[in-house]
Amino acid sequence: MKELVTIQVGDFANYVGSHFWNFQDELLGLAGDPNADSFFKNHDLNMDVLYRTGVTQQGILTYTPRLLSINMRGSLGSLSSHGTLYKEVTSFPSDVVTWTGKISTQACEPHKKNLFLQRLYEEEENLIVTNDTSGSSNGSQSEYQDKDIVESLENGVQFWTDYSKVHYHPQSLYELNGVWMDAENFNNYGIGKDSFSWDLQGEEISDRLRFFVEECDHIQGFQFVVDDSGGFSAVAEEFLENIVDEYTNTPVLLYAVQGHRACTSLQSKKRTVLEDLHDAVSFSRLSSYSKLIVPLGMPSLSKGKVSKFLHIEDEKHYHSSAVYAAALHSISLPFRMDPIGPTTPASSVSGAVDLHGVIQMLSGQGRQNMVSILDVAIPAPALFGGQSEQSLLENLHPLTPQIAEDVEDMQGVECLTVHGAYASGSHRASVSQVKDAVDAAFQCAETNPMFYHLSVALCPLPIPLSFPSIFGNQVGQHGELMGGPITNSSSKGSLDVYSIPMAARLRSSNAILPFVESRLQNLHRFGIDRGAAGAQLLRGWGFGREDLEEMEEMLSKMVATLCPPQLSSDSD
Numbered sequence: 164m165k166e167l168v169t170i171q172v173g174d175f176a177n178y179v180g181s182h183f184w185n186f187q188d189e190l191l192g193l194a195g196d197p198n199a200d201s202f203f204k205n206h207d208l209n210m211d212v213l214y215r216t217g218v219t220q221q222g223i224l225t226y227t228p229r230l231l232s233i234n235m236r237g238s239l240g241s242l243s244s245h246g247t248l249y250k251e252v253t254s255f256p257s258d259v260v261t262w263t264g265k266i267s268t269q270a271c272e273p274h275k276k277n278l279f280l281q282r283l284y285e286e287e288e289n290l291i292v293t294n295d296t297s298g299s300s301n302g303s304q305s306e307y308q309d310k311d312i313v314e315s316l317e318n319g320v321q322f323w324t325d326y327s328k329v330h331y332h333p334q335s336l337y338e339l340n341g342v343w344m345d346a347e348n349f350n351n352y353g354i355g356k357d358s359f360s361w362d363l364q365g366e367e368i369s370d371r372l373r374f375f376v377e378e379c380d381h382i383q384g385f386q387f388v389v390d391d392s393g394g395f396s397a398v399a400e401e402f403l404e405n406i407v408d409e410y411t412n413t414p415v416l417l418y419a420v421q422g423h424r425a426c427t428s429l430q431s432k433k434r435t436v437l438e439d440l441h442d443a444v445s446f447s448r449l450s451s452y453s454k455l456i457v458p459l460g461m462p463s464l465s466k467g468k469v470s471k472f473l474h475i476e477d478e479k480h481y482h483s484s485a486v487y488a489a490a491l492h493s494i495s496l497p498f499r500m501d502p503i504g505p506t507t508p509a510s511s512v513s514g515a516v517d518l519h520g521v522i523q524m525l526s527g528q529g530r531q532n533m534v535s536i537l538d539v540a541i542p543a544p545a546l547f548g549g550q551s552e553q554s555l556l557e558n559l560h561p562l563t564p565q566i567a568e569d570v571e572d573m574q575g576v577e578c579l580t581v582h583g584a585y586a587s588g589s590h591r592a593s594v595s596q597v598k599d600a601v602d603a604a605f606q607c608a609e610t611n612p613m614f615y616h617l618s619v620a621l622c623p624l625p626i627p628l629s630f631p632s633i634f635g636n637q638v639g640q641h642g643e644l645m646g647g648p649i650t651n652s653s654s655k656g657s658l659d660v661y662s663i664p665m666a667a668r669l670r671s672s673n674a675i676l677p678f679v680e681s682r683l684q685n686l687h688r689f690g691i692d693r694g695a696a697g698a699q700l701l702r703g704w705g706f707g708r709e710d711l712e713e714m715e716e717m718l719s720k721m722v723a724t725l726c727p728p729q730l731s732s733d734s735d
Contacts, residue, residue, distance in 0.1 A: 193625055246335065
């Protein structure tokens with residue numbers, strides 16, 4: 164087995180991670196449910212790749228995510244930083260006096276559990292009673308409670324923990340000392356750099372990561388998700404630098420995610436300069452410490468092609484993070500597929516590959532482009548005879564912003580995952596049917612990549628109770644796409660949709676060129692050029708001329724890699 168260690172840094176990264184781990188928890192529950200679909204009971208996915216076993220002080224066995232989550236203090240809502248499985252250890256004041264000045268204390272009232280968390284707590288406290296309860300009246304009561312819970316989540320999520328159904332190890336949840344503020348104010352690289360000191364807190368973070376790494380038999384890499392919209396980019400940079408130094412040969416797959424940014428026509432030029440410079444600096448700095456970086460964060464998911472069958476409220480992180488999490492779940496499936504040998508009986512998976520293999524395919528060949536695009540079809544259409552006249556490939560749409568469309572790239576490389584797909588109607592497709600359909604789609608496509616790798620799983624994406632109500636009227640109970648016009652009727656959620664087929668793709672393509680070029684241009688325009696509007700801002704962030712030139716050089720190399728100079732003509 165090759166283990167993965169997952170790292171989530173920042174508020175929106177943890178919103179995404181909360182949904183991601185809910186999917187995993189749902190898979191674990193369905194695998195042991197006698198009434199669940201057979202695809203969930205025999206999914207040929209090794210959950211030990213993402214999870215670790217342990218035991219509490221009371222001798223109770225635990226199974227928790229191999230995860231390190233970092234966020235600002237006060238961001239856990241009603242959840243303790245020690246989690247819920249292990250007895251909280253009382254901390255005693257240190258005898259060492261390091262400060263003689265005035266002391267101010269920041270405190271707030273404990274947050275109350277919402278209906279969803281209350282239900283989880285009651286179910287665990289009364290597990291035996293709950294299992295023995297029967298009767299029709301109880302069924303109707305439960306249905307009412309579920310509706311009430313779904314409605315409360317739709318209207319009341321304030322923290323990523325509000326909809327988390329997962330137990331975490333005490334080493335998993337780390338709150339940054341001295342960073343206690345609204346996420347809205349922690350909105351740029353400079354403030355993150357000023358607020359966080361690796362010298363003061365880095366050793367404890369490193370120790371927590373080391374706890375998870377050292378118990379791995381054969382770690383395949385780090386799955387790193389960072390909130391790239393503000394100060395946590397600077398925190399992540401310092402953490403990544405430490406990881407690269409300590410775990411030299413362990414690859415990092417970095418997802419740089421951004422939540423929706425409220426934008427108005429009256430937005431000040433100062434704010435525009437700040438955001439553009441943040442994006443340029445953050446992308447340049449983070450890229451230097453990862454083997455593969457995947458930028459995520461559409462300006463508006465609700466208006467994008469990816470939401471053809473979805474109803475997204477952009478301003479709700481609870482909504483948008485669910486889409487990104489579903490895509491990350493799909494992309495990670497090949498990392499934990501059980502390997503298939505020559506004598507292995509018919510399997511429900513195909514195309515297993517580890518994180519290192521994917522990184523090598525996408526960034527280690529040809530022009531060695533380290534920036535990948537993530538596309539998704541949610542839900543994926545039927546392979547044959549569906550309501551969509553487009554192929555599966557044509558229904559994949561980007562979650563990466565500023566992407567060029569309809570570009571031909573002879574050096575393109577793609578890693579595609581399809582799971583839970585329908586052949587037609589409500590008939591599930593076999594592994595071989597998916598392979599044949601994808602091969603045919605590539606043969607018929609106007610442009611093709613140089614190489615593609617396909618991974619297939621029969622297990623669809625399970626929809627937990629706490630998943631937001633974002634599905635449109637055409638999405639059926641198991642994610643099948645039904646006929647009829649798309650309407651603006653009320654959205655469907657977990658009470659109406661139990662699972663969905665998915666397709667997701669990582670691709671190395673020169674279609675990412677506009678994204679990289681915009682960051683290089685903004686660094687020049689607002690930071691380097693004579694009289695640049697953001698020159699003073701960058702100095703305030705601690706960047707001198709040499710730093711800016713290093714960033715410029717790195718971005719320029721990326722552009723050159725994607726757009727090599729044309730051979731000069733002999734016509735003159």
